[in-house]
Amino acid sequence: MIIHHSKSTWREKAKEVGEKLQPIAREVDKTGEYDPRALELLIESKLIAPILPEVYGGSGVCETECQDIMEEVCKANTSAGSMIACQLMAAYAFLSGASDDQKKLYLPKMAAGEIIGVPAITEKDAGSDVSAIQMTAVRDGDDYILDGEKTLISFYGIADIYVVFAKTNPEKKHKGISAFIVNSSNNGLELTYRYNKMGQRGMPTGSLQFRSCRIPAKDLIGSEGEGFKIAMELLNRSRILMASQAIGISMAAYEAAVDYATKRKTFGNSLSSHQVIAFKLADMAIGLKTARLAAQEAAIKYEKGENYLMDVAVAKVYASEVCQKIVNESLQIHGGIGYTTEYDIERLYRDSRIIELYGGASEIQRLVISRMILEDPKLM
Structure with missing residues (x-):
């Protein structure tokens, strides 16, 4: 089963780059040492800061296209997705509060990857x-x-x-x-x-x-x-990136589970033929689909200039938490072998945990959401 998503040119490009990023992720996870090849690939493919406006040398992609990029990159290499997120968060600070001279001095070089x-x-x-x-x-x-x-x-x-x-x-x-x-x-x-x-x-x-x-x-x-305002603006906007990062990991874990369940035989049949496993896959698909829709809604509202603060909080907390459920269930489907480094699911399990913590922990997102709905019960 394929979880349908947009077929943007940027998604396809990111998917191609992801094929080169994935083996780097596996190598780096084993050595624990930074490998510059991932960053170099992002720079060469113009994915390091794609959302920057064309006037500053960026590609000027919209929020939903950036979501596509983040999903595919993080599906292959979570750390590479974090590189994009960090570069963009720094850029958001410039776009939010910097002078014209500062923007002209730094943003073109950040778009080109000359400045990280x-x-x-x-x-x-x-x-x-x-x-x-x-x-x-x-x-x-x-x-x-x-x-x-x-x-x-x-x-x-x-x-x-x-x-x-x-x-x-x-x-x-x-x-x-x-x-x-x-x-x-x-x-x-x-x-x-x-x-x-x-x-x-x-x-x-x-x-x-x-x-x-x-x-x-x-x-x-x-x-x-003005620093607090700038910090809040870059953090709020970055939560679309973090939700997309969680979705990318969820995609990888979900597809790994489907692949393993259809190939692994137990009691003479494939794992996926057992209802208990099939229902696990169904729940994973439901969570993944819902997380993507939540992130897309936040991205679209931002693009339209609408108030997106509640939507991005919902997207970040839901996508990160459903990601934990999906990687956990994927590991469960893999069984004991999934606990070893023979399969990617072990790395995905570890890579995903931080998303509930950084950029505003899940508890903070719930605090934001609760305050907003109590102030305006009709908000939903």
């Missing part, structure tokens, strides 16, 4: 609660001096620039947060620790230490105090 960027928001005591960040940025003449630590930052040791969020006025709490462009070569920036992760091992992740990190004032994005 990533947001630096998370701290040890500030994850889903962005307002709790402690990093400071103090104005000193024509410069700002940044001090503090960021953790769980992607593209660790790879990124050329970080979009760093720090407090310029701590007394104002979230209204005192500002966003800055920090070059990775800055003498005040130190790579302090790389994490060994459960999954997505192709995306290096670590901690950054800023010690009297001096940057020019012109590298402030927007105005002082």
Whole structure:
């Protein structure tokens, strides 16, 4: 059974690239070492930041086409999908608050993959609660001096620039947060620790230490105090990407389950001939189809300029949680052999777990949804 989806040119292109990305995912998962080939493939195929407008050298794809790309890339290589997501999240910050000069300077190079960027928001005591960040940025003449630590930052040791969020006025709490462009070569920036992760091992992740990190004032994005708004906008929009990432993993797990169930023989018949297995496959198909529709609705509302905040929260929490169910059931269908590295399902199981956590954990999405429906019971 095939779960129907759009037949966009971008989906087909991403599928072709995915065929080259999949063996890299398998190799990297075993070695635990970053392999630049995945990023190089995304850059060569113009998939690293496809949603950027053509005026900045991007391909100008719409949100639904970007969803197609993310699904196919993540189906093959989850870490590669995270590379696209991180590059786009950094780009969203520029599109949301940067000056025309900043956009012209950075976005064309980001579209071409000449500059790799990533947001630096998370701290040890500030994850889903962005307002709790402690990093400071103090104005000193024509410069700002940044001090503090960021953790769980992607593209660790790879990124050329970080979009760093720090407090310029701590007394104002979230209204005192500002966003800055920090070059990775800055003498005040130190790579302090790389994490060994459960999954997505192709995306290096670590901690950054800023010690009297001096940057020019012109590298402030927007105005002082606009950082929280920029962070919320990039996080909200990125949840379409994360939902699509979960859908891509679900596609891979679902197709692996169907393939295994139709070929594996038990009691003289294929696994899929047993109703208990057939119903598992049916439930997986239902979840996958519903997750895709939820993500598409959020993407379409964004494209139309409509309020999409509830829709993207629903899509992110549902797609990530149904993904967990699908990979778990796929592993169950594979049986004991699925617990080994002989099959991809073991890697998919580990790669998928983080999606319920980053970009706003499922609990945060439910908080957003509950607040919105209680404020407007007719919202549904």
